[in-house]
Amino acid sequence: MTDKNMALDTPIRSTENPYPKPAYWIALIGLILIFSGAMLAHMIRTSDGISVSDIRFAGTDGIEMSALLYVPAGASEAAPAPAILAVHGYINSRETQDGFAIEFARRGYVVLSMDQTGHGYSEGPAFSNGFGGPDGLKYLRSLPMVDRDQIGLEGHSMGGWTVLAAAAAMPDAYQSIVLQGSSTGAPFAQEGNPDWPRNLALVFSRYDEFAQIMWGVDRAIDTPTSSKLQSVFGTQDKIVAGQLYGSLADGTARILHQPHTTHPGNHLSTDAIGRATDWFAKTLKGGSPRPASDQIWMWKEFGTGLGLLGFILLVIGTFDILIRLPAFAPLRRAPIANGIPRDRRWWTIFCFSTILPALIFFPVFIAAGLGLPASQWLPQAVSTQVTIWALASAGIALLLNRLFRSSATPALSPWIRTICIAMATVTIAYLALLLVDRIFHTDLRFWVVAIKLPSHSQWGIAAIYVLPITAAFFVTLRSLCAALAVDGDSTAKQYGSAIATLCLGFVILLSLIYGIFFLTGTLITGFDPLSTVIALQFIPLLAAMAIITIFCWRRTGSHRPGATLAGILVTLYVVAGTATQI
Secondary structure (H helix, E strand, O other), rough: OOHHHHHHHOOOOOOOOOOOOHHHHHHHHHHHHHHHHHHHHHHHHHHHEEEEEEEEOOHHHHHHHEEEEEEOOOOOOOOOEEEEEEEOOOOOOOOHHHHHHHHHOOOOOOEEEEEOOOOOOOOOOOOOOHHHHHHHHHHHHHHEEEEEEEEEEEOOOOOHHHHHHHHHHHOOOOOEEEEEOOOOOOOOOOOOEEOEOOOOEEEEOEEOHHHHHHOOOHHHHHHHHHHHHHHHHHOOOOOOOOOOOOOOOOOOOOOEEOOOEOOOHHHHHHHHHHHHHHHHHHHHHOOOOOOOOOOOOHHHHHHHHHHHHHHHHHHHHHHHHHOOOOOOOOHHHOOOOOOOOOOOOHHHHHHHHHHHHHHHHHHHHHHHHHHOOOOOOOOOHHHHHHHHHHHHHHHHHHHHHOOOOOOOOOEEEHHHHHHHHHHHHHHHHHHHHHHHHHOOOOOEEEEOEOOOOOHHHEEEEEEEEHHHHHHHHHHHHHHHHHHHOOOOOOHHHHHHHHHHHHHHHHHHHHHHHHHHHHHOOOOOOOHHHHHHHHHHHHHHHHHHHHHHHHHHHHHEEEHHHHHHHHHHHHHHHHHHHOOOOO
16 A cells, blocks of 8 residues: 555544645744844844954865954954954854854954864864864964954853963963863863963853863862862962952963853853953953943844744745645645543653653763764764664654554655655755855854754765654654644644653753752763753754644644654754764
8 A cells, every 4th residue: 555545545533623724924924033033133243333254264284164253343454453262162153152252342352253173164073173273363363453462262161172272372372361161171171370371261150060071070169169270270279259360460360250150051141241351351452341231142142043933934834835836735634633532541651752752861872972982974973962862762652652552643645745845845944044144144043052054064964864863753753643642632732742742851851950950059960961951952952843743744644744854954953053073
């Protein structure tokens, strides 16, 4: 029996509306949100006459490096301005530093917000060439509008090690440095002391997840007692936050600030950003001082956040338009919902489906990280971890499907048309992203959740991961559309049930982790802080995939189109947003 016949012969129990009305307006609203949000972000970036350019420059061994260059009004070869090299952390990209870059530029600094090697649009393997730091500082000093005697360095997390690598390679090429959630010393930076690096401000949050790795203390709130930090500050006593140590004139100044936020929270903290602007106002000459409270970067974040929401709307709106074209009209089927009520059996399937994938998250990520290091065939460590977790979750769904067989079976859309409509939908959505990138030089993001246009090499890497990730979604989302879809549910219940199934386990897990963290200062997952931070992205990402899946299922009666879309989109999201090691 063919897929088409199976879809036609299966008894159909329709839900609220077997054939939803056309929703072309969804795609239009999505486009409006994308471009209006990107325009708002551009207006904030370019306020006060600042220009922003997307640039490429040659690094060590000719490796292409990527950056956003912010140039304040009035900066020129005739009137050079002070400058700052700003660098993001591990598995982030240059736009992650926008809050800092915008406020630095508004205060008269030329800002080079750089992609580390192996991140964003910078080529080469991650961690190579001092993470690209020396190349970035060398390029910044070559710009004619930069005052070479007044350069500052700022980096978040591994970006701190990047700028420390630049400081070590060119010890006389900068005046001061701000480390955000970072440290001197092991594992990747030169050991600090009272004389190096020059004029250091450390912004290390009270709830930073990486306290043990960075400063050798179990709790971030105990960072002032770190012997490693005390050696950098030149004292054996507990460091007093906000107190100036050493001498600005001699280049030995030291200061510690501890905002009430987390490691990734530094990017959304007016306190963390304000501390950085104040330090450079004290240590660099030639800027235009503003109060630390004078910040507008959050409106840029709001704009790209609107664009991120618009991207999801554009995806589902485009699918709705395409499904009504003659070429794809045969895919339309009424959704088949489960005939049983939301009883004990349903709740059992739901609880296992939402809790087990969250419970296996840390074991799978740790095992994949240790057992499947980056290689020629699996060049991105985090993408490999995500893939293995997705496959393990699919295994759970398959087991549950055998234990609790559903009375409903979703229609099986023809493969060729399913793949074609998914690829056409993604192509149209990414064309909009391409326009935003070319016109406004931005991705679509809120905080660390970002839809980025992949680089040339990342498109090839995505081809490695897309098949296993998509296969995993086929299994997982089939259960979502069969055993957990209840006949008679309203539209809101259909979407709400799907979102809860995919996300609630992570909501509970992270609420427990961070609830204890904020109450006691102890991160119970301190054995793997990186995966803890990565897990935060799973909630919005899985929620978006649930919405896309149910939207497609309501129009095709099949899990296949939504699963194909989810697999492609998640693959591109992960590959473009993480680091390439090989």
